[in-house]
Amino acid sequence: MNTTPNPTWIGYQTIVIKEVKRILRIWGQTLVPPAITMTLYFIIFGNLIGKRIGTMGGLDYMSFIVPGLVMMSVITNSYGNMVSSFFGAKFAHHIEEILVSPLPDAVILAGYVTGAVFRGLMVGAIVTTVALFFTHLQVHNPWITVSIVLLTSVIFSLAGFINAIFARKFDDIAIVPTFILTPLTYLGGVFYSIHLLPDFWQKVSLFNPMLYMINGFRYGMHGVSDLSIGTAYTVILGFLVVLAAISLWLMKKGVGLRT
Amino acid sequence: MHALDIQQLRKTYKNGVEALKGVSLQVEAGDFFALLGPNGAGKSTLIGIISSLVNLTEGEVKVFGHDLRTARRQAKQCIGLVPQEINFNQFETPLDIVVNQAGYYGVPRKLAHERAERFLTELDLWHKRDQPSRGLSGGMKRRLMIARAMMHHPRLLILDEPTAGVDIEIRRSMWRFMRGLNEDGTTVILTTHYLEEAEQMCRNVAIINHGEIIEHTTIKQLLGKLDxxxxxxxxxxxxxxxxxxxxxxxxxxxxxxxxxxxxxxxxxxxxxxxxxxxxxxxxxxxxxxxxxxxxxxxxxxxxxx
Structure with missing residues (x-):
């Protein structure tokens, strides 16, 4: 029996190990801040304001916002890890270590995505643990819960990769999170049900992809959602395929990587 | 067999600069080859294309018979690159840097650690293996890049000004190391501004200027032209x-x-x-x-x- 490990698999593992080590080495920047931010959200929005709001979508307000806040952490950290790690490697030229190697583009991409997903899920787990101090959590459907959070994390890792490819300076990696990601997340139903909105804005909200991810995850945890779970999966998988295809095409062409 | 076979290679950048104007060059397997040229002559572009960091516009590059266009992975597997600029993550340790590099080339981690010990020791960096590499001196950083390039045992090692800014004692120890690699069968291509280095180390030479090869011969024949x-x-x-x-x-x-x-x-x-x-x-x-x-x-x- 041939026990020699596949070189491509070794290459993939190497990128993942490198990324995980980096995340853990700078844990004070990668893992602690989201825990503190989300604790404040739970205290202020969930506990203080939430008590006055009462219920939302059939759930007490604290329970309602937990899935949204977990997803918000996963999204921002998956995206942030990919964009900062990949752009940092590009900026300092050490991405060349990988580009000169025989690793296929898809494996390089998969390695970085896995690193970003690791951070997204680590932070998601930390935020979920923090939430347990404030409310009782139950999981309605673990498969849906895990698959939605995993797919969402992959999507935003890929989006972070595309941002990193086009970024030329560090300012460029802050623009998308500040002006696109954060507003879309806040307007994606983290803190409210879209049924509270007027008809027109409900229809506008349907163009926000975050809405499907957050509601899909909320369905997995609580069994309630503003949208059908089938639609959520369709949108999520659609985004996944499109972003993965764009990312691989950019790598093949060497956009932002090779002159 | 040619370690490197380049035919009519052209590179025009997006800004219209024609960096290479139909370069043809052959380097025999086992050679110690000097690629010389003034700044801006096209050396770095040529090395960039060979190592897949620069897209070629036209022409053909084969590394040990593997065409860069059709068998890029096989060609890349044959090459070890020591670039001109420091290009490793300076927050990582020398040990992590070289072991990771081996991993990208499919070297199992245990074997990578064995090779890391060998090359870091030979290049007098083993005692620095666990320190952040940003604390290394300029000469150590250059030696680290040589160790990194050797981790997958490349058949062709390309060194782009490896001894720039390095003091003479370390430069000589690096020469010994490079000569040893060549004697063990590794083909070496060297660009350098220290022409004494090329004269002492290399058997064959090409001079590139304004994107064209203006001389391609043996060092001996070249020196014979000096009247x-x-x-x-x-x-x-x-x-x-x-x-x-x-x-x-x-x-x-x-x-x-x-x-x-x-x-x-x-x-x-x-x-x-x-x-x-x-x-x-x-x-x-x-x-x-x-x-x-x-x-x-x-x-x-x-x-x-």
């Missing part, structure tokens, strides 16, 4: 204005120092004899420049003219 050598003579007393040195051109650098062009056809004895006849004794003598350097400057100057 004049320039020497600097320190004399025992000041030289008078009317000094005549028949058959030799000279320039007075200061009262007691002469710069003399000595044609290859004429011996130095004639020069000494003439100086002695004029009661001038030579206290010391040295080459104005390294021989290859002189030739290189002449060739690139001719090209510019």
């Amino acid at each position: 004049v050598e320039t020497f600097i003579l320190d004399l025992d007393r000041p030289v008078t204005d009317g000094l005549q040195l028949e058959g030799y051109e000279y320039r007075r650098l200061d009262a007691q120092t002469l710069e003399v062009d000595v044609p290859k056809a004429r011996a130095l004895n004639g020069l000494f004899r003439q100086l002695e006849e004029q009661q001038l004794r030579v206290l010391s003598m040295r080459n104005k420049a390294n021989r290859l350097e002189e030739l290189f400057l002449r060739m690139t100057d001719q090209e510019a003219a």
Whole structure:
């Protein structure tokens, strides 16, 4: 029996190990801040304001916002890890270590995505643990819960990769999170049900992809959602395929990587 | 067999700069090859294309018979690159840097650790293996890049000015290391500004200027083209204005120092004899420049003219 490990698999593992080590080495920047931010959200929005709001979508307000806040952490950290790690490697030229190697583009991409997903899920787990101090959590459907959070994390890792490819300076990696990601997340139903909105804005909200991810995850945890779970999966998988295809095409062409 | 076979390679950047204008070049397997050229001649572009960091516009590059366009992975597997600029993550340790590099080439982690110990020890970096690499000196960083490039045992090692800014003692130890690699069968391509380095280490040479190969020959044949050598003579007393040195051109650098062009056809004895006849004794003598350097400057100057 041939026990020699596949070189491509070794290459993939190497990128993942490198990324995980980096995340853990700078844990004070990668893992602690989201825990503190989300604790404040739970205290202020969930506990203080939430008590006055009462219920939302059939759930007490604290329970309602937990899935949204977990997803918000996963999204921002998956995206942030990919964009900062990949752009940092590009900026300092050490991405060349990988580009000169025989690793296929898809494996390089998969390695970085896995690193970003690791951070997204680590932070998601930390935020979920923090939430347990404030409310009782139950999981309605673990498969849906895990698959939605995993797919969402992959999507935003890929989006972070595309941002990193086009970024030329560090300012460029802050623009998308500040002006696109954060507003879309806040307007994606983290803190409210879209049924509270007027008809027109409900229809506008349907163009926000975050809405499907957050509601899909909320369905997995609580069994309630503003949208059908089938639609959520369709949108999520659609985004996944499109972003993965764009990312691989950019790598093949060497956009932002090779002159 | 050719370690490197380049045919009619062209590169035009998006801004319209034509960096390579139909370069053809062959490097034999096992060779120690010098690629020389002034700044901006196209050396880095050429190395960038070979190592897949720059897209070629036109032409063909084969590494040990593997075409970069059709068998890129196999070609890349054969190459180890030591770039001009420091390009490792300076927050990582030397051990992590070299072990990771081996991993990208599919070397299992256990074997990578064994190789890391060997190369880091040979390059006198083992004692620094667990320190953040940003704390290494310039020479250590360059040696680390050489160790990194060797981790997958490449058949072709490309060194882009590996000894730039390195003190002479370390430079010599790096030369020994590179010579050892070549003796063990690794083909080495070296670009350098220290032409003494190329003269001492390399068997064959190509000179590139303005994106074209203007010379591609052996170092020996190239040096054979040098018909004049320039020497600097320190004399025992000041030289008078009317000094005549028949058959030799000279320039007075200061009262007691002469710069003399000595044609290859004429011996130095004639020069000494003439100086002695004029009661001038030579206290010391040295080459104005390294021989290859002189030739290189002449060739690139001719090209510019």
